[in-house]
Amino acid sequence: MGLLSKKDTSLILDPLADNNPITIQVLGICSALAITAELKASVVMAISVMFVLGAGNVVISLMRNIIPSKIRIIVQLIVVATLVIIVDQVLKAFAYELSKTLAVFVGLIITNCIIMGRFEAFALANGPWRSFLDGIGNSLGYGVILIIVGFFRELLGSGTLFGIPVLGDPIAKTGLYATGYENNGFMIIPPAALIVVGIIIWVQRSRNPALVEEN
Amino acid sequence: MAINTDKNSYTVIFAAVMVVIVGSILAFLASALRPNIAENERFEKQQNILYAMGVNENGDDTGSVNFIPTDKVESEFTSYIKEQLVIEGDKTTSDKEAYLIDLKKQLAAKKKGEAYKLPLFIGEKDNKKFYIIPMYGKGLWDAIWGFVALDDTMTVQGVYFDHKGETPGLGANIKMRYFMDDFAGETILDGTRYAGISVAKGNNDPLNKTKDDNEVDALAGATITGNGVSAMIKESVNLYKDYLETIRVK
Known part of the structure; x- marks a missing residue:
């Protein structure tokens, strides 16, 4: 079996599909709506959350036996905020360009409910290695949805991917635009993300009826 | 478990120790990195000012800011x-x-009715003079700022905008070439009034061919950031109005 036992593997793979933080647990919706208008921002956010959630889960897990339960939420918040600020400051000093790109994400990461949710639900009750895997798994699950949403919103809303035009030039009417196709301005605004996420949830539930709750 | 983590005294001590540890880590880091960060910020300001007056490495690249x-x-x-x-x-x-003057602090002093200083830069390229004005304002989420380079007829030669936390893909696009490039050639004057330049929706001029309407085409989905840019330009040029009147070719 090697490095990962079967249980460990499921820690990483479950959040990708049947226990996805966005589509099943409906956590982290706010950032999924806010920053998925373009693919690049989605990817950057996915990577940042992976780092913070992986590291944060390990820190919380190591501290799990000494954290007073009355103030655990505040302690969790301090851990996330400290991690994010350390990364932000180090980048500002040594990779200024990159830090400018990430600046907008700092607030979104600190308040991301997936991070608090995993600290609370998993890291407080499990060892560091498993918590780390859980963090990576959940951030992957989050990132996958972000990237799918970002892909459709940028493609249909701006006709570009990673800022590169893929459907032709909308002003000079070349490529697909020559046939009368237009960019859908609605895809750029946040409600479109809600609709795309809704469609993903719909597809996922219709493929796997076990996910549908009985009323 | 030997420690009773539910005791009030433990909770208070834990909180105090944690605050001290986290506080010292952050304070240490901030002071250790301060010189590097200050240097980076200084270079960035120089880059932005030069960018506004057209000293950049854009060359034939029409898509990105270089x-x-x-x-x-x-x-x-x-x-x-x-x-x-x-x-x-x-x-x-x-x-x-x-x-190096922090415009944010100066504008705050002005608001309080105290004395304030306004920086202005005079650049020269190919025997042409550029008057570069710094700007500072509010976007949707946080601060926006920038520089506008004018010639002596009050025609915009170039701009640079930046922001602290506008939405990626929407308001954050104020620092994209396709938005900033539209400002070049626009006049900030409406007759003799310092009208600035408005970011306008529905001005029926998406390619920005009319240069004397004090308007550029807005960004879709970024109304409030766009309004912030309009307000920022108007306020800034009015702050410098007295000086600009002395150099304007009438």
Whole structure:
């Protein structure tokens, strides 16, 4: 079996599909709506959350036996905020360009409910290695949805991917635009993300009826 | 478990120790990295000012913003920026470090009714003079700022905008070439009034062919950031109005 036992593997793979933080647990919706208008921002956010959630889960897990339960939420918040600020400051000093790109994400990461949710639900009750895997798994699950949403919103809303035009030039009417196709301005605004996420949830539930709750 | 983590005294001690540890880590980090960060910010300001007056490495690239690289920016800045002025009331003095003045603090002082200083940069390229004004305002989520380069007829020669936390893909696009490039050639005057330039929706001019309407085409989905840019330009040019009147070719 090697490095990962079967249980460990499921820690990483479950959040990708049947226990996805966005589509099943409906956590982290706010950032999924806010920053998925373009693919690049989605990817950057996915990577940042992976780092913070992986590291944060390990820190919380190591501290799990000494954290007073009355103030655990505040302690969790301090851990996330400290991690994010350390990364932000180090980048500002040594990779200024990159830090400018990430600046907008700092607030979104600190308040991301997936991070608090995993600290609370998993890291407080499990060892560091498993918590780390859980963090990576959940951030992957989050990132996958972000990237799918970002892909459709940028493609249909701006006709570009990673800022590169893929459907032709909308002003000079070349490529697909020559046939009368237009960019859908609605895809750029946040409600479109809600609709795309809704469609993903719909597809996922219709493929796997076990996910549908009985009323 | 030997420790009773539910006791009040433990909770208080834990909180106190944690605050001290986290506080010291952050304070140590902040002071250790301060010189590097300050240097980066200084270079960035020089790059932005030069960018607004068209000193950049854009070349034939029409898509992205290409600054003068950080290792060259210091010397380019001293060679292109001929004079840096500080306007304080009706007094105008020359100051080699005017670009380090924090406009945010000066505007806050102005609001409180205290004395404030306004920096202005005079650049020269191909025997043409550029008057570069710094700007500072509010976007949707946080601060926006920038520089606008004018010639002596009050025609915009170039702009640079930046923001702290506008939405990626929407308001954050104020720092994209396709938005900033539209400002070049626009006039900030409406007759003799300092009207600034509005970011307008539905001005029926998406390619920005009319240059004398004090309007550029807005960004879809970024109404409030766009309004913030309009307000910022208008306020800034009005702050410098008295000085600009002295250099304007009438």
